Amino acid sequence: xxxxxxxxxxxxxxxxxxxxxxxxxxxxxxxxxxxxxxxxxxxxxxxxxxxxxxxxxxxxxxxxxxxxxxxxxxxxxxxxxxxxxxxxxxxxxxxxxxxxxxxxxxxxxxx
Amino acid sequence: xxxxxxxxxxxxxxxxxxxxxxxxxxxxxxxxxxxxxxxxxxxxxxxxxxxxxxxxxxxxxxxxxxxxxxxxxxxxxxxxxxxxxxxxxxxxxxxxxxxxxxxxxxxxxxxxxxxx
Numbered sequence: 001x002x003x004x005x006x007x008x009x010x011x012x013x014x015x016x017x018x019x020x021x022x023x024x025x026x027x028x029x030x031x032x033x034x035x036x037x038x039x040x041x042x043x044x045x046x047x048x049x050x051x052x053x054x055x056x057x058x059x060x061x062x063x064x065x066x067x068x069x070x071x072x073x074x075x076x077x078x079x080x081x082x083x084x085x086x087x088x089x090x091x092x093x094x095x096x097x098x099x100x101x102x103x104x105x106x107x108x109x110x111x
Numbered sequence: 112x113x114x115x116x117x118x119x120x121x122x123x124x125x126x127x128x129x130x131x132x133x134x135x136x137x138x139x140x141x142x143x144x145x146x147x148x149x150x151x152x153x154x155x156x157x158x159x160x161x162x163x164x165x166x167x168x169x170x171x172x173x174x175x176x177x178x179x180x181x182x183x184x185x186x187x188x189x190x191x192x193x194x195x196x197x198x199x200x201x202x203x204x205x206x207x208x209x210x211x212x213x214x215x216x217x218x219x220x221x222x223x224x225x226x227x
Contacts, residue, residue: 030211042115042202042218043154050213088154096211098167101154 003027004091004102012108013079021074021105023089030092032065032072033099037086079109115219117203123225129191132222134203135184144204144216145178145188154202160186193226200224 004025013019023032031050035043047056049065049072056063060083062075072089086106090099116135124130136143144159158168163180171178175194180186190197200221208214 031213033210040220042204042221044218045215048213048215092211097209098156098159099210099216100156103153 004089004100006087006089006102006105008105009103010106010108012110015080015109015111016078017109019076019079019107021076021087021089021107022071023073023102024071025091026070027091028069028094030069030094030096032069032092033090034063034072034074035088035090037088037104043086043088076107079107081109081111083107084109115203115205115217117201117219117222119222120220121223121225123227124193125227126194127192128226129189130193130197130224130226132188132201132203132224134186134188134219136186136203136205137217138184140205140207140217141183142206142209142214142216143180143186144206145186146202146204146218147199148202148221149199157188193224195226198224198226 007022031048033048034046036046037043047063049063052067052069054065060077064073086104088104089102118133141162145157146154147157148154157170158178159166160180176190178188200223202218202221204216204218206214206216
């Protein structure tokens with residue numbers, strides 16, 4: 001079983017601060033995805049990273065895939081209250097057909 | 112498109128009762144996934160279908176759980192008999208192609224199940 005550990009589990013910050021969320025595994029994944037989930041809704045895909053060392057930017061969000069494709073990070077610059085939610089990383093197995101989710105990071109951004 | 116549709120949105124039942132959760136995937140999507148989300152275990156894949164055929168059910172917790180997909184537009188997840196530890200949010204998701212090909216899984220809003 002491939003396991004993904006996310007840290008921190010909870011994060012409460014003030015509007016305007018920067019933050020980084022980490023997703024680590026001892027296993028190699030073919031690709032890795034980041035999702036954001038709001039209360040009462042299903043997760044929504046933010047980004048997929050495929051190549052080791054890849055960096056993708058989505059406005060104030062920067063995603064990085066580790067060189068060995070075992071870990072990833074999500075950095076948010078100048079966080080806003082609208083960024084509040086549960087952030088989930090998910091690894092795609094080598095067969096390319098299933099996702100293994102991390103435990104999630106619950107982010108609260110206070111105005 | 113209306114997205115993935117799940118019903119009911121909330122279900123409260125008593126231990127020992129049968130529970131049936133329903134899912135309508137996005138039209139044209141060949142892959143359908145059932146997940147369970149709890150605080151303790153996070154989001155776990157239970158089973159997935161490709162073209163209505165179950166491909167991997169290794170995540171189904173025990174024989175009390177069963178899933179079917181009689182046609183391309185409908186799937187059910189049944190728990191019989193239900194137990195309090197089955198309380199969770201159950202999500203259905205669908206995608207056009209395998210996730211590894213870069214395809215997105217689209218999640219429904221979930222069914223919040225409480226077994227008393």
